[in-house]
Amino acid sequence: MAQPQAKYLKDYQAPAFQISHINLDFSLNGKNTSLVAVSKVVRVGDHAEPLILDGENIQLQSVKVNGVPADFIQSAGKLSINTQLTQFELEVVSKLDPESNTSLEGLYMSDGAYCTQCEAEGFRSITYFLDRPDVLAIYTVRIQADKALFPYLLSNGNLINSGELEGGLHYVQWHDPFPKPAYLFALVAGDFDLLEDEFITRSGRKVKLQVFVDKGNQHKAHHAIASLKKSMAWDETRFNLEYDLDIYMIVAVDFFNMGAMENKGLNVFNTKYVLADKASATDADYHGIESVVGHEYFHNWTGNRVTCRDWFQLSLKEGLTVFRDQEFSSDVGSRAVNRIHAIKVMKNQQFAEDSGPMAHPIRPESVIEMNNFYTVTVYNKGAEVIRMMHTLLGEAKFQAGMALYFERHDGQAVTCDDFVAAMEDASGIDLGQFRRWYSQAGTPEVIASESFDAATGTFCLTLEQSTPDTPGQSDKLPQHIPFDIELIDADGNSVINQVLDFTQQSQEFSFTGFNHKPFVSLLQGFSAPVKLEFDYSIEQLLHLMRFASSEVAKWEASVSLFSLCVWQCVDHLQNNKTMYIDNRIIDGFKGILLADDLNEALMAEILTLPSAGSLIEQTDSVDLDNLEVARQFAVLEIATACEDELLTKTRLLSSQGTAEARALKNVCLSLLLKVDDTHRTLAVKQFETADNMTDTLGALTALNAEQSSEREQVLASFESQWLETPLAMDKWFSLHATYTSAGCIDQLEKLLKHEAFSMSNPNRVRSLIGVFAAANTFEFHRLNGKGYQFLTSAIIELNKVNPQVAARMITPLIQFKKFDLVRQDLMKASLQQILAIDDLSKDLYEKVTKALS
Incomplete structure (x- = not known):
């Protein structure tokens, strides 16, 4: 295959043409969908260059300039139009086949509904266009389709027209008054259940809120719409930002590569981050929905009204908006617990990325496939950089910097340097050295x-x-x-x-x-x-666990304490010594259970002992086999010593109905089942009597730790009850994916053929294959290499179906350098196998070649 070429930040050039307005006229008709795109094009500067548009997988019908057939050249991914005009009207007519589009980019079908995903470069799969974020246009969109099949026809902005047509067709027309780049365009057409509400802004404007979900799921959309209203109110209070359209829509689709997308006024969401009721969603699901709904809403200003000049500036909108959604979650919930969750992502995932072949600054210098840079570095480390800026400036000066940023750049596509400059100018604080966080890769x-x-x-x-x-x-x-x-x-x-x-x-x-x-x-x-x-x-860590004024510092001390005893046990094994745990460490964790000044949510975090993956990230080279034995020993010793306290706490919390109580109870239950098989009856009873998914899953997770008849019984019962509920079955698939057993891979192979599993659905793929590779550390890395081959086979299949998902799941395979040489060789062999396949996608090519080099 021809080697894909990298693009470089240093080569950025402003567009030679701008498009001020675009009218899109869609006739949705399955494989014969047609689109007429009419743009107002303006040449920028004094030059004679042709207009070169981006386009992929488009059946071009005609091209006209000012109503006259144009002189053009069509080549791979490009349409070059020869004209000397300084401004003109461009008409591009094309046909699309959304039914055959399995990549879930551009215009595609999701369970019978039309849907789009245009970030980062999906709009070029819809029509030929200047598909770059620094080309901002005003969009007017007309959609026509069969009314019986597609009663809802949605796009960005405000609805300005609608009507009936002959042959059972109908049409709508949407107009977005705010200029936006192509990646923010959205179209959805389908038959949904609709939940409506309204929000009154602080200036007194009434905004219609609509959440569209699959038929029969309206009752699961109430939390999403409540989260949206909470987000809108918070942004007005904390950041002085008000919503600007007459309507705000969310559509939940099951086939979606990402969590959600902030398209202006019409957010397209993965169902995972919309649908929830007590029976089918956990407390973590409820929190995730609130956080993601907030994140996409906050993009209305940090990403939409002010967007990024080029994709190397992605953290300008994503890092900033992750910081904002983290602050939102902290202000409306537990600041300590939310901060702990953010730290876990950084230490367990982002640090691994920084030490691997895909290490890059939060503002990358080069890229082959932009989808590969939707990373924990750009998003989460980007948010940490914003947080540090907030720490250095303080809340008042930070907010002054935000206000200046919007005053200067509303309606523009700008850079990370523009944001930092606004912060400097508003605060009077020199951030010259601080800018290195944007350009230097790696973890200091x-x-x-x-x-x-x-x-x-x-x-x-x-x-x-x-x-x-x-x-x-x-x-x-x-x-x-x-x-x-x-x-x-x-x-x-x-x-x-x-x-x-x-x-x-x-x-x-x-x-x-x-x-x-x-x-x-x-x-x-x-x-x-x-x-x-x-x-x-040990004395210092115990003192911090007890007296540190920061709850996060207490948790950090507990992580260090557990890690200390595990690494000591590894050292004992390597030197043929008997493992033991210092009694002071055991007493420290027992003291957590007995403390009357700690809230239950913090207790749950402290007693959720560090995973194998997090321990691996603490070292440059890991003795994986001894780590497995040492960690199991340490967990068992602590749980056994605390058995009475764990049992007392579990019984005490069983009658309490708060999310915090459930979190602690389920952690205690999992530890109890490490100690003695007799405690299985507690988990089975909880499963049978649970009135919420958190407790159901808590019991399942505890029983899933080892082979038993009780495990098989509850898993079969869960499958029977939830077989027709995809998001619940994702939890069931993930339980199998995290099961540690010699027969784990064989079981996973069978589940690939399960009636509820589909390789074309990213949620199903992530829940089974992705969770196994990322979270089942010891089974994935077994020396027989079966775990690597299981993931490799899946990635090769996904390369043909959905390269974006394939590239995101390959991460555990390319991060091999911490492991022994035998495992490294096995992982490299798998990567060579992937590299050798025909028609390897750019997404995978970039990651595999960087890993192997």
């Missing part, structure tokens, strides 16, 4: 050391930073790191709580006035996305 590593001079009462903290080399980048410069610390005395009193400005390669900070050496809590709240190396003692 900070080594901390402490000293105490009893004679002078001086405590000294020394910090040293460095960032490892990443592909294409070496010799990294020091970053500006806001480093949050707390100093706590022996009685548990907080003496100093301060954010240090850590800007040099090595820096010392001194604190005076101490009678005794204080206990230090470092990098509180994960104040910067760095790896911290500090030789905490």
Whole structure:
């Protein structure tokens, strides 16, 4: 195959033409769908270049300029139109086959409904166009279709016209008054159930809210619409931003590559982030819906009204909007728990990406396939960079910077530098060094050391930073790191709580006035996305678990404590010594269960002991086989020692109906089943009597840990009850995917043929194949190589069906360098197998070649 070529940020050039208005006229008719696109085109500057449009998989019918057939050349992915006119009307007529489109990009079918997905470059699969984010046009869209089959015809903006046509057809016309790039265009046509509401903005405008769902699911849309109203009110209060159209629509579709899409006024959502009721959705599902609905709504300003100039600036909208949705979740829920969840994503996923072959800055320098850069680095590390900026400026100056950003750039396509400049100018704070976070890849590593001079009462903290080399980048410069610390005395009193400005390669900070050496809590709240190396003692960690004023710091100390005992056990195994757990560590976790000053949600997070994947991310090279034995031993020892407390807590919480109580109860239940088979009856009883999916799944998860007749019984019962509910069956598939057993792969192979599974549906694929590869660490990495081959076979099949999903699932296979040479060779062989297939997609080609090189 011809090798795909990379594009580079340094080669950016402004468009030679702009399109100010576009009229789209769709006639939806299955494989014979037609589209007439009429654009107002303006030449930019004094040049004689042809107009070159992007287009893929389009059956071109005709091209006219000012009503006259145009002189054009059609080539792979491009349409070149020869004209010397400075402004003109361009008409492109084409035919589309949405029924055959399995990539789920452009215009496609989802369970009988027409749907679009245009981010990042899907609009070019709908019509030839300047498909780039710095071309903003005003869209007017006419849609006609069979009224009986497609009673709802939706697009961006406000509805301006509709009517009946002959032959059972009808039409609608939508107009979006706000200029937008092509990636924000959306069209949906289908027969749905509709849930309606309204929101009154602070200026008194009435906005119609509509959520469209598959027939029979209207009762599952109430939480989504409530989350939308909560998001709209929060954005007005916290960010002084008001919605700007007369209507806001959400459509839930089952076939969708992403979580959701922020198309202006018409958000297209994966059903996973819309549908929920107590029987079929967990507390985590409810939280996910609220968060994603908020995220897509917040894009209305941070992404739509101000968008990115080019795709290298993706974090401009995504990092900023993730920060906003995290703040929303924290303001309306538990700030500590939401912060812990964000930290887990960074440490378990983003750090892995930074140390792998796809490492890139939050503003990448080059790209082959843009879909590959919808990453945890761009999104989540991007959000951490915004959070650090917020820490350095403070809330008032940060909000002043946001206001200036919108004042300067509303209606424009801009860069990350434009955003930082607004923050600098509004706050008066120099962010020159801070800009390196946008351009340097990799996770900075900070080594901390402490000293105490009893004679002078001086405590000294020394910090040293460095960032490892990443592909294409070496010799990294020091970053500006806001480093949050707390100093706590022996009685548990907080003496100093301060954010240090850590800007040099090595820096010392001194604190005076101490009678005794204080206990230090470092990098509180994960104040910067760095790896911290500090030789905490067991005594120090126990003190922080008990007295740190930050709940997140308590949790961080518990993670360090458990990790410490696991790595000690690995060392014992490697040196043929008997494993043991220090009794102080066991007493520390027992103290959590007995504490009366901790909320249940925080207890649940502390007792959710670090996964194998998170432990692997703590080391450069892992002895996986000994890690498996050591982790199982450590969990069993802690659970056994705390059995009475776990049992008491489980029984106490059984009658409580809060999400926090359910979270803690289900963690305790899972630990109890590690201890003794007799506790299975507790899980079976909970499964049989549960009146909500959280407790149902909690019982299933606990029983899923090992082979038993009870496990088979409850899994069969769940399957029978929920077979016709796809999102519930996704949970069932994921349970099988995380099952640790010698027969795991054989079971997964059978499930690929299950009546509820479909390789063409991303949700099904992610729940079974994706969860197995990403979360079932020890089974995926068995030395027999069956786990690698299972994923490889699936990726080869997906390359033909949906390359975007295939590329996202290959991640565990390309992150091989932490493992032993035998496993590395097996994973490389799988990658070579993928590289050798015919018609390898750009999505996969980029990741595989970078991994192998």
